[in-house]
Amino acid sequence: MHFIRYILKRLVYAAIILFFILSFNFLIFRVMPGNPVGTLQSPNMTPEMKQLVAEQYGLDKPLKDQYFIYIKNLLKFEFGYSFQTRRPVKDEILERLPNTLLLLGTSTLLSMILGILMGIFAAARRGSVAEHLTIGSGLLAYSVPTFFLQLLLLLAFAFFWPIFPIRGTMSIPPPTGFFPLLVDRLHHLALPALSLTIIGAGSWALYTRNAMSDALCQDYILTAKAKGLAPRRILYHHAFRSILPPIVTLFFLSLPGIIGGAVVTESIFSWPGVGRYLLSATLEANYPAAQGAFYLIALATLISNLVADLAYGLVDPRIRVGQGGH
């Protein structure tokens, strides 16, 4: 019962935040420099297109009606037409979405695995090189700007030693055949994914090390040691298992930052994804494109926050069975 109430509460919050995002989108893109109609129609559209956009958004109706029409359109992912290409923004975003998912998925997975392993090693051997490395990389993760690390990698491995390509997701023209194509894609993916992995791994390692150090001080670990269990078994089956729930939650909590950071990474490596689309649309005052990309990113953030809350509820027994807590 308690858990259902918890879920319902989180869903209501998510709905409220969604409402804020929608309203923010409506407001900010109506008052952007230029007249309100100018944020949906551009001079380089044909009269027919302008007519179409006006009808779709009810631009002749009062602002209140426009608001509801707008919300309805956004919920259907209808963002209007790009000022640059005059194509539907929805189609342009759908083309870019797989690239972003590929980049963020690969790097998030790699950084988690690498970071957690580093953290476990560091916690298991206090005072070792691994621990100093972990603390150091954690500190660097908080002070090196992402874009600078990426610029350095680009300078070193794409310009100075041209091992990796400078930009894009594949060679132009792309190689033929399945296998060469796959290698080509991975070759292009390597540098941006590597840079995000390095940055992400530092904070994962630091978190895991701290959580593991705390876990290793617990009484049940002492009991396990007293029973004469192998250290490896204690480390992975007892200590690591106990920190797994917060790690799962943290994974979902880290997603908003990762999604937002895509803007920087994609622009540096000219990676045709949603983040770069948002950036160039904003810089070029391509309002339909900017609001579409922003809405999608905000929605992804919202969902990952919601899932983090639900995961937290699932793994935290206090919430699941409703003892103590709030």
Added chain:
Amino acid sequence: MTFRSFAKQYRQSRPGMVGLGILLFFVVIAIFAPLLTSYDPLKDMNLANRMAMPAWFRIFPKYRDALQGTAFHITADEWDVKTIEGEIETAFSEQEGDDYLQLNFPEGAGKVLLTHTFGYPSDTATVFEIGLIYGISQLDSGNAALSFSIVDPNGKTYSPWKSQNHRSTMEVRKFSIDSRDMRVKTALGLGPFGDAAKTVFTSSGEYSLNILMEKTPESGPVTIDLGKMTFVVPGEVHGVLGVDHLGCDLWSQLAYGTRFALLIGLSAAFIAVVVGTTIGIISGYVGGFIDEILMRLADIMLSVPLLPILIILAAFFGKSIWNTVILIAVFAWMGTARMVRSQTLSLREQTFVEAARAAGASQTYIMWHHIMPNVLPLVFASLVLLIPSAILFESTLSFLGFGDPSTPTWGNMLQNAQNFGAFTRLAWWWILPPGLAITLLAMAFVLIGNTLNEILDPRHQER
């Protein structure tokens, strides 16, 4: 905790002292930026060839023969004034922030020679550029002229420029000499393919620049205001860090950038912490409905995609550093508010607060006089820990093109480096310094903040 014991504990923390040292280093650079460099970071353009390397590269054999250029201003007080004919009064005047050397010629003949001698450090020049602004005001019968000449170490004189006879009553003139200009070549007696720079600046040594002002005997009184003269022999190497794509000094940009990084980081974090503390205390002490509203607001703010929303708002509000500061602050108060709220919740139940309540103190009084002083130490630690993230966000926004282009921030330097070909030229001396500066400054604040947290947070002391 007394300040003494705090200072003692702080001194024992090695990371804390390292952080403080780094911070001090940057503060010194920020304060003394005008003394550390003689160029304006953005206004002094074409100081050297486009993207020239640092001057110290000449220690490498490969660049030993790279042309060392020279670029300087001659301000009003740096001229050596010699009156050759007539009674001429000189004075210094200031007009719109610039210094002028004023020369007042009475009626009758007059002749003044201004000289500035400098050591030319390089070998044969490829180009020289000279610019000067002057104003001439005279009564209707005035008649004066200026001529410019260069004397080389061997005493040979070159006269590349001469003004026409000024006759009108008031005039502001700008003369600029470019050695590639046909007029200059003709004045030096060279053909169209002659090289004026090669002819004049053949070797290093003492050169002098002369301005001769002459007035005919029948002329009336004349006043000449002489502005700042710029002299540039653009080199292949320049200064401490070279120059950017416009020929602006990169070391000046780095030094002045320190000011902006500190200013933006400190002010954004300060605003965020003031807002966060206020909200945290009110939320924790008043509780109830207000607490619910404020904490839900914090939740909402925490769950927006930060960088995308900052980009859109920065585009909307326009590119200025204060907009950036306020935007960063608006999205940075939530952590402090939560921390202060939980502190306030435990302070509220303490006996001294209950005593104050029993004595009839108002809510505002208790929050201000009893809660606030007790949360202040931790607020201070969270202020220091917010500064690095403010610095990182500001530099990211600048780098992405949402910074104020008229300020020399580190993010702008990196944006220019990426947009104007520093990578294809492998100009690491342009790319590394601003990035390392951001990293070191952010790291300094992280180290100091962590140390403060360890000393000031009661939870840490129990361990």
